[in-house]
Amino acid sequence: MGLRPHARAAAGRAPRRAGRPASAPGLASRRAAAATVRQLLDPSARGVTLEQAFDAAAAGLDSRDRAFARAIVTTTLRRLGSVRRVLGALMDRGFPRKCGSLEAVMVTAAAQILFMEAPDHAAVDSAVTLARLDRNAAPFAGLANAVLRKVAARREEAASYDPLEVDTPDWLAARWRAAWGEDTARAIAGALRLEPSLDVTVRGDAGEWAARLDGVTLDLAPAGAVTRTVRLRTLRNVDELPGYAEGMWWVQDAAAALPALLLGVRPGERVADLCAAPGGKTAQLLTAGGEVQAFDRSAGRMQRLAENMRRLGFSPAMHVLDLTEAETAAIPGAPFDAVLLDAPCTATGTIRRHPDVAWTKRPADIEPVAALQARLLDVAVALLKPGGRLVYSTCSLEPEEGEEQIRGLLARNPRVQRLPVTADELPGLPQAITALGDIRTLPSMLPHPEPRLAGLDGFFAARLVLAP
Numbered sequence: 099m100g101l102r103p104h105a106r107a108a109a110g111r112a113p114r115r116a117g118r119p120a121s122a123p124g125l126a127s128r129r130a131a132a133a134t135v136r137q138l139l140d141p142s143a144r145g146v147t148l149e150q151a152f153d154a155a156a157a158g159l160d161s162r163d164r165a166f167a168r169a170i171v172t173t174t175l176r177r178l179g180s181v182r183r184v185l186g187a188l189m190d191r192g193f194p195r196k197c198g199s200l201e202a203v204m205v206t207a208a209a210q211i212l213f214m215e216a217p218d219h220a221a222v223d224s225a226v227t228l229a230r231l232d233r234n235a236a237p238f239a240g241l242a243n244a245v246l247r248k249v250a251a252r253r254e255e256a257a258s259y260d261p262l263e264v265d266t267p268d269w270l271a272a273r274w275r276a277a278w279g280e281d282t283a284r285a286i287a288g289a290l291r292l293e294p295s296l297d298v299t300v301r302g303d304a305g306e307w308a309a310r311l312d313g314v315t316l317d318l319a320p321a322g323a324v325t326r327t328v329r330l331r332t333l334r335n336v337d338e339l340p341g342y343a344e345g346m347w348w349v350q351d352a353a354a355a356l357p358a359l360l361l362g363v364r365p366g367e368r369v370a371d372l373c374a375a376p377g378g379k380t381a382q383l384l385t386a387g388g389e390v391q392a393f394d395r396s397a398g399r400m401q402r403l404a405e406n407m408r409r410l411g412f413s414p415a416m417h418v419l420d421l422t423e424a425e426t427a428a429i430p431g432a433p434f435d436a437v438l439l440d441a442p443c444t445a446t447g448t449i450r451r452h453p454d455v456a457w458t459k460r461p462a463d464i465e466p467v468a469a470l471q472a473r474l475l476d477v478a479v480a481l482l483k484p485g486g487r488l489v490y491s492t493c494s495l496e497p498e499e500g501e502e503q504i505r506g507l508l509a510r511n512p513r514v515q516r517l518p519v520t521a522d523e524l525p526g527l528p529q530a531i532t533a534l535g536d537i538r539t540l541p542s543m544l545p546h547p548e549p550r551l552a553g554l555d556g557f558f559a560a561r562l563v564l565a566p
């Protein structure tokens with residue numbers, strides 16, 4: 099969209115020439131945040147994740163500046179619709195064409211003003227400085243200044259925006275309405291605005307770790323489960339917390355900890371973790387005493403799994419393998435008593451933790467990943483002993499990647515049957531058990547008066563058995 103011809107003149111002070119960055123407090127964080135958001139919203143950079151974009155943009159920042167930069171990025175992405183609506187009302191011609199980093203600088207600044215505690219003037223002044231540092235944005239630094247000064251007056255209005263209407267991309271809102279109904283879709287969208295809890299999976303005494311880590315135990319599964327979840331209030335880095343270096347716990351959302359428990363692994367059973375990296379569920383299967391073979395097609399992610407296993411004191415067999423290309427008979431360890439397939443997915447259930455997913459995924463991403471999931475399900479079944487159990491899970495809210503996968507598998511393979519999850523297996527979250535006996539968690543579940551202790555990732559899990 100073009101800019102009104104008079105806009106530059108109307109926009110205020112003439113911009114200074116681009117030069118060296120001033121070292122105003124917070125400027126480096128704000129620059130990293132704008133660079134991250136710019137990359138994530140660039141349609142030509144598809145496939146880049148928040149972690150990748152942020153690590154590149156925030157290199158060299160100390161941990162405090164990094165945390166501030168990260169908070170700006172996540173706030174911007176969680177409230178992107180609201181921020182755009184406010185800026186749209188103040189810029190009747192929209193952003194100029196060819197304005198470099200201007201849009202990213204302005205949306206991140208507006209997000210700070212509308213939804214963060216930092217002083218408004220710091221957000222505005224830094225945005226103007228950042229615009230001046232970019233040759234293409236510099237001509238519009240005055241526009242940024244004039245518009246951003248008016249943003250604070252819209253704080254109350256922005257706080258009242260509907261999360262489903264405004265902060266959820268239209269295609270996702272339409273899908274969630276169709277799948278979960280209007281009210282639940284709105285509750286999901288509301289939950290996605292909150293900073294997510296920090297959940298850890300503990301293999302020792304959960305009560306003791308809850309006390310040591312300033313958290314609460316979350317007993318979704320029965321109290322005797324081999325691993326339990328502790329939900330923490332802390333904002334400290336995980337590697338600084340007690341028990342981390344000793345491998346007493348690992349970070350994993352409460353919902354993500356359910357699929358491995360459903361498999362009910364007994365000591366000595368032969369277990370395959372088919373899409374294992376970075377290994378949260380592998381560690382649970384090992385804690386249960388399984389003889390685990392961990393597979394993943396990504397060498398880089400398998401490297402992370404190996405590091406995690408080292409910290410936790412486990413040494414499973416690890417294989418970098420694309421399971422859609424391997425001969426079933428040649429897969430090490432087959433056949434198995436139990437198989438976990440935590441399949442690759444669109445990850446729309448993890449938008450709380452990865453708010454970029456809402457803006458970087460497209461409707462067209464669902465069909466190919468659903469086709470891959472169906473292929474992987476057939477491989478998983480082929481690896482089972484007669485009578486063997488399979489748990490299939492995805493962190494997606496899209497029925498094509500959950501409920502419909504199981505419907506398809508049961509239709510094409512009559513030897514596979516569902517082993518429904520029973521109420522006593524999920525005493526802390528009975529509402530997540532579906533009529534068919536699968537598990538469907540939603541981010542809006544587990545409400546809590548302390549937002550930091552509320553919600554969980556959206557997961558689907560089904561348990562199946564191969565007829566003897």
Ligand SMILES: C[S@@+](CC[C@H](N)C(=O)[O-])C[C@H]1O[C@@H](n2cnc3c(N)ncnc32)[C@H](O)[C@@H]1O
Nearest residue numbers: 373374375376377378379394395396420421440
């Ligand atoms: C949802 S993640 C797994 C998370 C893991 N289970 C955990 O709990 O930490 C999905 C994984 O599937 C792997 N993957 C995708 N396609 C695959 C294939 N064809 N064969 C093997 N692994 C695959 C990806 O590399 C990715 O690590």
